[in-house]
Ligand SMILES: Nc1ncnc2c1ncn2[C@@H]1O[C@H](COP(=O)(O)OP(=O)(O)O)[C@@H](O)[C@H]1O
């Protein structure tokens with residue numbers, strides 16, 4: 001080896017340089033829970049719904065959270081979704097420490113960084129599909145024209161370009177859930193959270209919705225889905241199992 005190469009080698013193998021190049025190959029962390037607990041109630045009725053949860057979701061990952069009823073799935077989902085704060089521990093969302101933010105800050109984070117899909121769709125019945133999808137952008141700083149364009153884009157992504165003017169009652173359950181998914185992604189969230197998204201759907205429609213999650217995942221979306229259905233869990237890249245408020249191997 002030539003002396004010049006040695007010089008070059010030693011300069012790039014400094015701790016700081018190697019750490020930098022290591023980071024460049026690592027995907028950013030979207031969700032990081034460190035020793036998160038959630039305790040409900042006081043005294044004799046205390047429930048440790050989360051008993052020291054460590055959990056990491058990298059950018060672009062598609063994860064399912066599974067486990068028996070009462071194992072803490074909804075509680076951890078509420079924490080990840082900034083709908084509730086941990087009793088103790090740390091939560092970094094997209095690099096930001098959000099564990100002890102006040103309600104207004106959490107609402108802001110939810111609107112800007114997160115998209116939600118629920119079992120019961122939660123669409124506004126008096127609004128069209130297009131209007132439902134435009135709604136989350138009211139708080140974003142975009143013109144009405146751009147809101148419309150982005151809503152049409154999102155509805156096109158979920159295969160509903162021909163249903164823009166339909167109201168929820170004029171759509172099937174699967175179509176309503178697709179509107180809800182369009183609404184969840186229209187603000188370009190860093191994380192899409194789905195709590196039993198296929199719980200109210202038949203098996204055929206379930207496959208439709210899972211196909212959309214696959215498409216979103218391929219396009220780079222980070223997805224965390226809570227489910228008790230094997231078909232849904234197996235579609236994800238990774239299953240995170242919960243038992244008694246903790247993450248377990250299985
Ligand atoms: N608001 C609450 N008050 C008291 N206990 C609760 C509350 N929410 C959940 N729990 C309890 O916390 C534990 C975890 O509940 P949960 O997160 O809903 O589980 P899962 O979604 O896996 O069924 C359960 O023992 C449940 O009874």
Ligand SMILES: [Mg+2]
Pocket residue numbers: 073074075
């Ligand atoms: Mg639950």
